[in-house]
Amino acid sequence: MKKVMSVLGRVLLGFLLFLTLVPFYLLLSNSFKWSQEIVKSPFTLPQEWHFTNYAKAAMQVIHPMLNTLIVTFFVIVIVLVVGTLAAYAFVRFRFAGSTFLYMAIMALLMIPGFVLLIPQFIHITRLNMYNTFAGLIFPPAAASSATAAFLLRTSMEGLSKSLFEAADMEGAGDLTILMKIVVPLSKPTLSTVTIMTGLSAWNNYLWPLVSTTGENTQQIAVALTGLVRSAVEGNGVMFAGYVTASIPLIILFSCASKSFVAGLTQGAVKG
Secondary structure, three states: OHHHHHHHHHHHHHHHHHHHHHHHHHHHHHOOOOHHHHHHOOOOOOOOOOOHHHHHHHHHHHHHHHHHHHHHHHHHHHHHHHHHHHHHHHHHOOOOOHHHHHHHHHHHHHOOHHHOHHHHHHHHHHOOOOOOHHHHHHHHHHHHHHHHHHHHHHHHHOOOHHHHHHHHHOOOOHHHHHHHHHHHHOHHHHHHHHHHHHHHHHHOOHHHHHHOOOOOOOOHHHHHOOOOOOOOOOHHHHHHHHHHHHHHHHHHHHHHHHHHHHHHHHHHOOO
16 A cells, blocks of 8 residues: 555656656757747747747847846845844844834735835835845845844744853853854755745846836846747747746755755754
């Protein structure tokens, strides 16, 4: 019976893997085709490989990708700094209203993003941050900081109190404890926060669409919806643009996948 269940489990996992990989295969193979071939034979390999799809897509997505890299980098840095400092403060210090303040921050996780869209737009407009990198960076960073604080606080609470007591006895200050003890031991969770924040910032479509105009600050998610292609090329150029735009995310996740999984476990299980 156990062998039968094991075989069925493997078959089910194989089927799920197949369902996961098929869309990627279709995207990659059709990115080398022109419109007519995509319609006639979407599931087969290209009969003629049109690398010009990538050349045409690259000309249109390289600049938005660079803009998005800048925004994503600064969003990640802000979220890591703010989330780490907030989590450390909630773990190490007990002050009047600390529990209420933490719960108020956590309440931000329950508010849908589109509810804050209009207030955020009004604020960046009044602060002359419309169509600027600052307007693209600070609102998403503020939204992601709550999640970072939650994950990092849960992770830091699992650290042994004897480490903090020993550091206090040695006369180490809070900044020293944070940088030399807490941050190194929290690397898996920090990696998780980095990947989650990076994915969110890179794939953000609605906020860049609302808060920017023109090409100077255009983000990749918005640029992909307006790729110029001929009727002959069809969606091949668009698919090529999707593949090109996903390369940085694939590299990021490939380099930090182990830390990402470990951080999810560490942030979800206390003790």
